Amino acid sequence: MREITFSFLEKEENYIFDKFAKQANGSVYYKSGDNVLLATVAVDCDSIVEEDFLPLTVQYIEKAYAAGKFPGGYIKREAKPGDFETLTARIVDRSLRPLFPKNYCYPTQITIIALSVDGEADLQILALNAASAALYTSEIPLNLPVNGVRIGKIGGELVVNPSLSNMEQSTLDLFVSGVNDDVLMIEMRTFGGVDVERPSNPLSFVTTLIDDEKAKFSANAMDEAELMRALELAKTQIAKKSKIMQELFAPCIKAPVALTQERKSYHCQRIQDFIAQNYLGQLREVITFLSKTERGSKLKSFAKAIAQDFAIQFPQDVESLDERVWDSLEVWKRKMIRQMILEEGKRADGRGLKEVRPISIETNILPKAHSSALFTRGQTQALVVCTLGGDMDAQGYELLTDKGGAKEHFMVHYNFPPFSVGEANPIGATGRRELGHGNLAKRALECSIVGSDSKTIRLVSEILESNGSSSMATVCGGSLALAAADVECTDLIAGVAMGLVCEGNKYAILTDIMGLEDHDGDMDFKVAGSKNGITALQMDIKLGGLNTEILHNALLQAKEARLHILGLMEEAKSKIVLNTAVLPSSQIFAIHPSKIVEVIGQAGKTIKEIIEKFEVAIDLNRDNGEVKVSGGNKEKVDAAKAYIIGIANNKEDKPSIAELYKIGDVYEGKVKKILDFGAFVELPHNYDGLLHISKITNNRAESISDYLKEGDIVRVEVLSLNKNKVELGLKK
Structure with missing residues (x-):
């Protein structure tokens, strides 16, 4: 067992190698704050994958107990990975995949398990740290440790690895992984302007939006120059941590396992020379077929024709001929495509390098x-x-x-x-x-x-x-x-x-x-x-x-x-014609909060009748009187809105304050609410009057709470009647 501890960006990181999961080819118990992750690397050294791809699988798994929770749903056991787990696994996979040599063919499994998690954890950064350390020190002979950083933009300033709570204020989420001075993977998005309500976890795949007619915002896009500054900052931090990891982890690297098997090679210089001498012109014609499926079928037919011609000229060399011809043709296809681009500025479909397809x-x-x-x-x-x-x-x-x-x-x-x-x-x-x-x-x-x-x-x-x-x-x-x-x-x-x-x-x-x-x-x-x-x-x-x-x-x-x-x-x-017949409609408006109960009706009778009559859905807010009516037909939604407004306005209005109060009237009332600028006092006839702080004290440094508190009974005089407002003075 080896244990390495260091601080990076004022956060302590602790790595324990080969104490846990010791039968894996590599493992690390990684701790950062109260967050603990276990990362393991397992390689099947006895079998290889013949197909031309890297057989790497990454799994990131969250255990509910890590945060003191039970798994959600009917079955109280972790099963299918959630979207966040899958997306995190993809980020780790895409960051580590470029490290493997092109001919690597051994099935390799990297597993990261979150064992303990606090509410401020950037689990994607932690997962990459753990997986990279386990892979770098494993028996697989890869000699570079990847690491990643997240860049936020808070208050106009770029911030490295902000906490989740700080990310709630960020207009940028940039995740960069790399090694030394090289960038390997980038994920970036912007959040909306200041009028966007942040998700509870800004690193999740969810953003909640708000609607305010007085507070429109534009998409918070980032220009190219500013993005480059953020990427340079990320590169600087990645290079610093790469140096630390290589120096401290070097004694922990295991002796490499013997990986002696190789994919069956169909590389044949004789066939490549044969194609070069006889078929390059025809190959270029096949490559330039515009249809993808047609190009594929033409390439297969072309390979068969080459194999037949080769068998006639070299009948003694026909073992695995189809495979060798196809492999050689792929080599030349790649060379030709890249040569056309670099030397001629042309592409397979005839476009220029900057040209967008129709x-x-x-x-x-x-x-x-x-x-x-x-x-x-x-x-x-x-x-x-x-x-x-x-x-x-x-x-x-x-x-x-x-x-x-x-x-x-x-x-x-x-x-x-x-x-x-x-x-x-x-x-x-x-x-x-x-x-x-x-x-x-x-x-x-x-x-x-x-x-x-x-x-x-x-x-x-x-x-x-x-x-x-x-x-x-x-x-x-x-x-x-x-x-x-x-x-x-x-x-x-x-x-x-x-x-x-x-x-x-x-x-x-x-x-x-x-x-x-x-x-x-x-x-x-x-x-x-x-x-x-x-x-x-x-x-x-x-x-x-x-x-x-x-x-x-x-x-x-x-x-x-x-x-x-x-x-x-x-x-x-500009040419869009809306599907108005099926497009749902919604109306949001406000009535006096006291009228909400009348819209609902006794035992909900009135609102049920409205919903059935107009075929709409209705949401009511008792606190501010907001009403939202939505449905599949705009005319019915508008009619339901008019009907509700009619209910709210149908009741007899209160008498005006001029009919109820006269200047000079004196009342005793209860202090209902205290604010910085004064107090509201309950008056007869269900009205409240404002007792301004200037009517109590002339000292601006003093607080009204020094004189009054809610529930006090005070003697007040009506000083003025302004529209529907009653202004009061303190009567001794």
Whole structure:
């Protein structure tokens, strides 16, 4: 057992290695404050995965006992992971995945369990710290420790790793992971302006919105220069902690386990030379087929033809020929795509490096849905449908760091059916990727919505065709669907996926990448925002890290594309025809609080009659007299509003104060309420008069509470009658 303790950003971190879960290939018991997490790494050294992907799985698991709670629901045992657990696992996975060598083929499982949690814990930072330490010191020969920081913006200042309570005041949530000077992963979103009520846990996937006609706000977008300053701050802190971790954890690194097996290699220089001599021209023609599915089938047919020709010329060398030809063809395809981009400035579909694919937009094509938007960009197509509801339609949830349950009033659900990429498979359960893409779109859109926490909005994105960045198509379609549902938004939000091809000192940034460029490129960089700046960002890098200059240039190039797409979206928005026949309507108005009981009626009889007669839902606030009427028909909602106002105004009004009181009248009354500027005194006929502090003392430094308290009986004189106000003086 080894124990390491150090302080970083004024917080003590304690790592205990190989005391717990000692049969795992690596483990750490990680403690920060009252938060405790156990991270383990297990590798199957006896089997390998032949398919060309990294067989890494990350699980993040929260135990209810960690916060002194019982699991919610009927079954009192943790089962299916919640959305926050899945999203946290994805962040850890995406941060650690770039560390593994390209040919790593051993099934590897990283498990992080939250054992003790306080209400201020940033569990995503803690989970990454624990997992990275366990992996770095494990028997897997990886020699770099990843760490991450969260940057907030509070009071106009950038803050590193703010507490949850401080994050409630932040307009920025930027999560960056990396190692030394290299950035590996970025997650970013902005919150709305000062008129947005923060979620109870600002690191969750939920934001509650408010509605105030006098307090409109704009989407709190961040410009590219300010974002770069935040990223530089994050990089500085990551580099500092990387140095600490490498120095202190070095004695804890286990001897590497023997990983001697390798994937079966079909690399064949003879076949690659054969393709180079005879087929490169034809390969370029196949690559440039515009249709993704057609390109795939052409490539398979082309590989078969090459194999047949090769077998004729080299009949003695036909073992595993199909596999070797396909592997060699993939090598040349990747080389050719990257060469075309770097040396010719051309892409497989003929576009320039900064060119966005053709876009078409249709709105409200579904007659019975509240709204819909069909957004098509090249071979990527998203049908986004909006449904509006009330408070009862909100999604309940509870996070480990929350004191109680809460509701999610804005949801984005992303579906990726297999037919969208031409696969003949049934539609299954929602996967991690679908959850992550939906969350990214939600983070991009949420700060643009002006709404109420009694309004629930659900966006569902059905990906009908996919060839590059369906999540950004969801952002564009989602913003238009909100507009088509007549949801008040500050700005339209558009998204675009950027790519990168880098060889030595040469690099090229690609706008609006398609699947081919994502597969054979070096970066997937998604940027969403309004005309004023960025609202959400996600970056995954396949290189060891990303140069700051490249990142800055990618942001500026993404801005050009975003403004182009927003122009087309604005044009489409101007042509929207609302589905008024099915679009639900709501009216919020106020009556005197004393009239609420009359709207309800004896035993609720009156309000039940209104609900049945007009087919509406009614919410009443007894404290301030606010009434909300909502329903599926605007005319009936308006009629119900008029009916309720009629009830409130139907009763005989009180006599005016001029009829009840005369200047000079003297009364004895009870002090009902004390305020800084005076006291309200109860008068006959159910009116209250104001006894101003100036009528009690001329010393401004003195408080009225020095003379009076609630419940006192005082003798007062009517000094003036001003509209419906009675002004009093103290009578001795």
